[in-house]
Amino acid sequence: xxxxxxxxxxxxxxxxxxxxxxxxxxxxxxxxxxxxxxxxxxxxxxxxxxxxxxxxxxxxxxxxxxxxxxxxxxxxxxxxxxxxxxxxxxxxxxxxxxxxxxxxxxxxxxxxxxxxxxxxxxxxxxxxxxxxxxxxxxxxxxxxxxxxxxxxxxxxxxxxxxxxxxxxxxxxxxxxxxxxxxxxxxxxxxxxxxxxxxxxxxxxxxxxxxxxxxxxxxxxxxxxxxxxxxxxxxxxxxxxxxxxxxxxxxxxxxxxxxxxxxxxxxxxxxxxxxxxxxxxxxxxxxxxxxxxxxxxxxxxxxxxxxxxxxxxxxxxxxxxxxxxxxxxxxxxxxxxxxxxxxxxxxxxxxxxxxxxxxxxxxxxxxxxxxxxxxxxxxxxxxxxxxxxxxxxxxxxxxxxxxxxxxxxxxxxxxxxxxxxxxxxxxxxxxxxxxxxxxxxxxxxxxxxxxxxxxxxxxxxxxxxxxxxxxxxxxxxxxxxxxxxxxxxxxxxxxxxxxx
Amino acid sequence: xxxxxxxxxxxxxxxxxxxxxxxxxxxxxxxxxxxxxxxxxxxxxxxxxxxxxxxxxxxxxxxxxxxxxxxxxxxxxxxxxxxxxxxxxxxxxxxxxxxxxxxxxxxxxxxxxxxxxxxxxxxxxxxxxxxxxxxxxxxxxxxxxxxxxxxxxxxxxxxxxxxxxxxxxxxxxxxxxxxxxxxxxxxxxxxxxxxxxxxxxxxxxxxxxxxxxxxxxxxxxxxxxxxxxxxxxxxxxxxxxxxxxxxxxxxxxxxxxxxxxxxxxxxxxxxxxxxxxxxxxxxxxxxxxxxxxxxxxxxxxxxxxxxxxxxxxxxxxxxxxxxxxxxxxxxxxxxxxxxxx
Numbered sequence: 001x002x003x004x005x006x007x008x009x010x011x012x013x014x015x016x017x018x019x020x021x022x023x024x025x026x027x028x029x030x031x032x033x034x035x036x037x038x039x040x041x042x043x044x045x046x047x048x049x050x051x052x053x054x055x056x057x058x059x060x061x062x063x064x065x066x067x068x069x070x071x072x073x074x075x076x077x078x079x080x081x082x083x084x085x086x087x088x089x090x091x092x093x094x095x096x097x098x099x100x101x102x103x104x105x106x107x108x109x110x111x112x113x114x115x116x117x118x119x120x121x122x123x124x125x126x127x128x129x130x131x132x133x134x135x136x137x138x139x140x141x142x143x144x145x146x147x148x149x150x151x152x153x154x155x156x157x158x159x160x161x162x163x164x165x166x167x168x169x170x171x172x173x174x175x176x177x178x179x180x181x182x183x184x185x186x187x188x189x190x191x192x193x194x195x196x197x198x199x200x201x202x203x204x205x206x207x208x209x210x211x212x213x214x215x216x217x218x219x220x221x222x223x224x225x226x227x228x229x230x231x232x233x234x235x236x237x238x239x240x241x242x243x244x245x246x247x248x249x250x251x252x253x254x255x256x257x258x259x260x261x262x263x264x265x266x267x268x269x270x271x272x273x274x275x276x277x278x279x280x281x282x283x284x285x286x287x288x289x290x291x292x293x294x295x296x297x298x299x300x301x302x303x304x305x306x307x308x309x310x311x312x313x314x315x316x317x318x319x320x321x322x323x324x325x326x327x328x329x330x331x332x333x334x335x336x337x338x339x340x341x342x343x344x345x346x347x348x349x350x351x352x353x354x355x356x357x358x359x360x361x362x363x364x365x366x367x368x369x370x371x372x373x374x375x376x377x378x379x380x381x382x383x384x385x386x387x388x389x390x391x392x393x394x395x396x397x398x399x400x401x402x403x404x405x406x407x408x409x410x411x412x413x414x415x416x417x418x419x420x421x422x423x424x425x426x427x428x429x430x431x432x433x434x435x436x437x438x439x440x441x442x443x444x445x446x447x448x449x450x451x452x453x454x455x456x457x458x459x460x461x462x463x464x465x466x467x468x469x470x471x472x473x474x475x476x477x478x479x480x481x482x483x484x485x486x487x488x489x490x491x492x493x494x495x496x497x498x499x
Numbered sequence: 500x501x502x503x504x505x506x507x508x509x510x511x512x513x514x515x516x517x518x519x520x521x522x523x524x525x526x527x528x529x530x531x532x533x534x535x536x537x538x539x540x541x542x543x544x545x546x547x548x549x550x551x552x553x554x555x556x557x558x559x560x561x562x563x564x565x566x567x568x569x570x571x572x573x574x575x576x577x578x579x580x581x582x583x584x585x586x587x588x589x590x591x592x593x594x595x596x597x598x599x600x601x602x603x604x605x606x607x608x609x610x611x612x613x614x615x616x617x618x619x620x621x622x623x624x625x626x627x628x629x630x631x632x633x634x635x636x637x638x639x640x641x642x643x644x645x646x647x648x649x650x651x652x653x654x655x656x657x658x659x660x661x662x663x664x665x666x667x668x669x670x671x672x673x674x675x676x677x678x679x680x681x682x683x684x685x686x687x688x689x690x691x692x693x694x695x696x697x698x699x700x701x702x703x704x705x706x707x708x709x710x711x712x713x714x715x716x717x718x719x720x721x722x723x724x725x726x727x728x729x730x731x732x733x734x735x736x737x738x739x740x741x742x743x744x745x746x747x748x749x750x751x752x753x754x755x756x757x758x759x760x761x762x763x764x765x766x767x768x769x770x771x772x773x774x775x776x777x778x779x780x781x782x783x784x785x786x787x788x789x790x791x792x793x794x795x796x797x798x799x800x801x802x803x804x805x806x807x808x809x810x811x812x813x814x815x816x817x818x819x820x821x822x823x824x825x826x827x828x829x830x831x832x833x834x835x836x837x838x839x840x
Contacts, residue, residue, distance in 0.1 A: 304713060328715035342713055345706030347774040356703055356714040359696040366695045410714070 004029045005065050005196040006051075006082075006165045012059035013046055013220075020046040021220040024060070028165060028196040033187065035199045035207040035228070038217035039240055039457065039490070044200050046220070048167050051198075052084040053077035065164050081164030085171055089154035093143035098123040100142050101156045126156055130186050148179050155186070166190060167198035172206060173291070184210055202289055202494060204233045216240055241457055241486035251441050254281040255465055259316065260449035261418050263301070266310030270296040272473040274310070278418065283440060283450040284478070285464030287457075287489050292470040294453045295337055298420045301451075302334040303327045315417065328357060333416035335407050337423040337453070343407040346396030350388050351377060353395045354409040361414075380409040384435060401432060408436065412443070419443065422453045437463060457486045471495050517768050521783045525790065532794035539797060543672045550662070552789040553677035554579075554752075556782060557736040558760040559767075560681075560688045561729030563781045565625075566764045567692075568725050569705040569773025573629040574614060575733040576756035577636035580749050582606045582737030584643050587650035587747025596657045603738035604731045610636055611730020615723040633757070640749035650747035661743025677739050684732065689778040701725060706774025762809060763788055765816035770824065788812070 004027035013021040021043045028034045036044050049055040051062065053074035061070040064080045072080060091100055098119050099106075107115040107122070120138060127133040136149045145153065151171065158166050168187070172180045187210060190197060201207055207214060208228060216224035216239040224239040261278040270293040278284045286294045299305045301312065303321040312319055319330045327334070336342040344353055354377040355362060362372045374391065381391070384405040388398055395406055404426070411419055424440070425433045440463060444450055454460045460467055466478040469492040476492055533539045558575045565572045582603040590599035610632070617628040641647040652658075660680075664673025692698035704711040704721055712718055733756075740752040766784035769776025788809075795805050 302713070323717065324713050325715040325717050334713060336713060341707075342709045345703050345710055345774060347706045347770065347772075348702055352699060352702065356699075356711070356716075359699060363696045366697060368694055368696060368699060370694075 003066060006198075007063040008047075008051075008060070009063070010060035011047070011050065011057050011062065013043075013050060013055060013057050019220055021050075021057075021217075022059075024217070024220075024222050026215055026222070026225070028198060030194045030196060031191050032213065033191055033197040033199055033211045035201065035211035035214045036217060037201070037204065037207055037214060037236060037240060039455065042217040042240070043220040044217060045169070047217075048084055048169055048198075048200065051077065051082050051165075051167060053082075079162070081162050083158035083160075083163050083166050085151075085154050085158050085166060085168045087170040087173060089150050089157075091142040091145060091150050091153060093141065095142060096139050097136055097142070097145070097149075097153055098138045100153050101126075103157075105160065123156065126159060130156075130159065130189065131182060132156070132186075148175050151175060155183075159190070163195065165196040165198065167200065169200045170202065171199070172201065172203065180206075204236055204494065207236070208233060237487055237490055241490055251283070251444075251463060251465075253465065254441075254445045256280040256282075256447060258447075260314065261301075261451070262311075262313040262316075264311045264313075266297075266300065266307055266312070268296070268300050268305060268307045270473060271300070271307075274475050276468055276475060276478065278449040278451055280417075280447045280449055281444050282465045283444050283452055283463055285460040285467040286451065286453045286470060287455075287460050287467055288470035288493050290455065292493070293473060294470050295422055297470070298334060298336075298422050298451070298453060301327070302332060302420060328414070328416075331417040332420065333357070333411035333414050333418070334420040335411050335422060335424060337426065339404050339407050344395050344403055347394055349392045350381065350386070350395055350398070350406055351391040353406050354381065354413060357410050357414045377409055377413045380412045381406075383439065384409055384412075385432060405432060405436075408439075412439065416448070418449045418451065420451045420453075423455065424452060425454075425456070425459060457489060460484075460489065461486065469493050518777070518780050518783055521767065521780065521787060525783065525787045528787065528790060528794065532790070532797065535794075536797045539794065542670070544793070544797075546664070546672050546675055546678075548786075548789045548793045549678040550675035551793065552785050553675065553681045554736045554739055555756060555759045555763065555788070556681040556785045557684060557732045557739070558729075558756055559763040559781045559785050560685055560778060561732035562760040562764045563688070563767070563769065563776055563778055564692070564701055564725045565729045566761070566769045566771075567705045567773060567776040568701045568721065569708065570618070570625040570722070570725065571629060571761070572611075572614065572726065572729050573626065573757050573761075574610070574632040574636050575729065575736075575760060576753045577633050577640065578607050578610045578730050578733040579737035579740060579753040579756060580640035581610060581636050581643065582734035583741045583753060584640050584650060584747040584749050586738045586741045587652045588643070590652050590654055590657050590741075591650065594654065596654065596660070599657060599741075600660070600735070600738055603734040603741075605734070607730040607732065607734020607737070608727045609730070611727040611733075612723060614730065615726035618726070619719045619722050637750065644747060644749045647749065649744075649749070649751070652741060652745055652747065657742050658745060659742070661739050661741070661745075677743070680735070680739070684735075685778055685782050692778055697721075697724065702774055704773075758809060758813065759788060762813040762816055765820060766812065768820070770820050771817055772824075775820075784816075 006028040008024060008026040011021055011024045024047065036047065038044050046055065050057045053072045053076060056071055061068065063069065064082055067080060069077060069080045092103060101123055102119050107118045109115045123138050127136070127138070132152050136145070136152050171183055175183060187197060199207065199211055211228045214224070214226050214228050214231060214236060215222060216236060218240060256279060258280040259277050260280050263277070264275045266274045274297070288294050296305060300307050303323045303326050312321060314330045321327045321330060340346065351373055355373045358376060359368060362368055362376055378391070386402050386405045386409065388402065395403055398406070408424065425436055440450060452463060461484050465481055467484050467489060468478050469476040469489060471493060472495065479488065538544055558579065562572060562575065585606045586599045586603045589602045590596065614629055614632055617623050617632070618625050644650055659676055661677060663676040665676060665679060667673030692701065700711065700716045700721060703714065704716055704718055708718055736756070737753060741747050744752055763784040764776060764781045766787065767776060767780030792805055
């Protein structure tokens with residue numbers, strides 16, 4: 001066999017507190033389709049971003065067609081022949097399809113003018129050649145495109161001169177069945193043209209249909225490199241989730257009878273007729289793929305997004321929640337997933353960030369007393385082992401893991417009846433993780449109801465009393481703790497099996 | 500290094516470490532000016548500076564709230580112009596000083612609410628919204644002044660607001676009334692900003708509006724309160740201009756105040772992005788600016804140069820803030836890369 005067109009050798013990448021990839025070695029040959037599968041956070045996106053030059057690797061090397069490309073910038077990676085078809089393409093709304101395809105690489109005429117004629121001709125040729133002619137008007141503005149058309153534009157961007165390896169990141173998530181079939185034809189054509197192809201997807205049946213080889217990642221570590229013809233979906237799933245529950249946490253049943261949250265027939269832009277309840281002392285885990293609508297559900301309940309129909313009852317009382325302030329008044333807390341953007345005031349101090357949600361409770365006639373602020377939050381700062389030189393340090397100057405703990409401290413200080421945690425331990429180191437689990441357990445024991453959104457299977461299974469799986473705007477029947485296995489949850493989330 | 504003793508430490512805390520550079524700059528400037536002219540240190544001149552601070556100072560107090568909340572209010576000078584005319588009209592027709600001051604606050608408050616309404620409900624960026632009202636309010640000031648001309652006020656009690664002195668005796672020229680008003684307002688604002696839920700919420704919403712909303716802060720209500728306060732204080736500043744010039748001025752005396760107030764707030768340590776800034780810092784910067792223009796006047800530097808100097812100062816103030824932010828980011832990057840968690 002020829003030399004591989006893409007060779008990844010012992011690649012490793014760390015972020016503060018997490019090892020995103022380690023010891024990954026892989027090769028992709030000319031005319032080969034290699035699928036990368038793994039759960040959320042297994043390291044697939046990290047790998048694609050290293051290849052596309054968005055991230056720089058810490059260890060190992062990348063060879064593209066025999067040429068060293070380990071530390072390429074995005075432009076260098078492109079020039080070397082690597083193209084990424086992104087899941088959510090960036091489309092400029094007010095320029096044409098042809099310009100969107102050639103953005104940053106406009107063909108030129110003398111005097112720096114754009115050669116519009118050549119651009120249109122090239123785009124026309126490309127669309128004809130790859131079977132997309134007639135599906136998208138090359139003069140249409142970016143704004144007018146459907147998600148599928150945007151995807152076609154993104155694919156065309158990748159297939160320009162000099163391309164050697166194309167990576168597709170969840171290419172079918174916005175495509176219909178017919179469009180997916182057309183994409184397969186295109187991919188097979190690229191394969192016949194001798195390109196190396198990387199195919200990243202959650203949808204295992206697609207992987208089985210299109211790929212020649214499957215590489216499985218789990219927690220940043222490769223756990224399998226198989227010929228697709230020799231394997232089964234079930235085997236791939238077991239490689240994706242088959243890890244020991246090494247950081248598991250044993251919880252005792254603490255559920256009480258009192259229902260804290262009752263949601264009935266809730267519908268919104270992202271949800272269709274959802275009903276469930278969470279009782280006092282109960283931790284209900286919400287599983288699902290990224291984009292399944294879990295974060296949106298949390299934000300609808302917290303009043304940041306509006307619901308279209310349905311009733312929410314807090315402790316039996318029908319409650320209208322139209323803003324986060326309403327939610328806090330109804331004794332709900334919400335620690336968002338994206339802490340830097342949504343959780344923290346980076347230019348303000350630890351103590352301000354931690355006490356923000358309880359300002360009114362700590363004040364008398366609108367005046368805050370420093371001593372009370374300190375005594376309200378410092379126990380949680382200590383318990384979470386937040387490492388900060390002082391309470392007045394700006395949160396922006398703390399490390400990532402500690403910043404996340406400050407958001408948790410805020411809601412622990414508020415002590416709500418219902419606490420919504422969106423990925424509570426993302427990018428938190430193992431020690432702090434256990435501390436967060438202990439706190440969650442303690443809070444449940446004291447009667448708090450906890451809604452925990454998580455993409456980490458061991459966390460979901462060990463911490464939840466019941467697990468609800470979201471898929472396609474709907475939720476599953478709750479899976480009781482005793483029935484919850486990683487395989488079952490993953491299958492439900494992927495939609496490959498029904499509960 | 501020796502540990503600073505308790506007294507020094509307490510003074511440092513009261514001033515705030517971030518204001519130290521301002522104080523050093525102020526002292527350096529004072530030394531420079533005083534070495535050129537003896538008159539600078541006379542009580543009369545010092546109280547002149549204090550008196551001249553009052554108008555810009557009041558506006559800068561409100562502007563501090565606005566900028567800390569990540570907004571901007573360019574219309575403050577025009578609001579002061581409207582208030583100046585209205586105050587003159589009311590004092591002339593009622594003869595009541597209190598009614599005059601009351602109307603100045605009311606006019607300012609109402610125009611501030613207009614700003615907040617445009618920003619909140621029409622979703623216009625604060626810079627554009629208040630640039631628009633900067634022009635519109637100035638127009639209104641001319642429209643309400645009969646014939647578009649200044650309205651004369653010959654009430655001696657009212658004039659005290661602008662040029663009156665307290666504790667005047669013998670050689671001692673007395674403390675300007677306007678300065679005392681500024682002092683009271685600034686102290687009150689300092690208390691509000693540093694210890695009340697309202698004040699802390701301004702810092703939160705300026706630092707990250709999404710996070711603030713998710714922590715239960717009603718951003719719209721906050722914005723109305725902030726712009727109303729900024730407007731009311733601009734109105735009060737307008738009343739002082741009326742008292743000092745004995746006439747309600749649609750334009751003269753209130754033009755360019757936005758530039759000086761914004762410069763002072765940035766120089767005082769506020770960030771354009773919001774979330775940072777203190778009343779103490781802004782007031783020190785107002786003092787610095789007043790001293791600078793006093794010094795330039797004493798040294799006979801023409802007004803045109805002073806305009807250039809003010810422009811340079813604004814750029815310098817924001818550039819220093821940007822440099823500080825970049826520096827803080829570098830520190831964080833270093834912490835992260837060394838794995839300090």
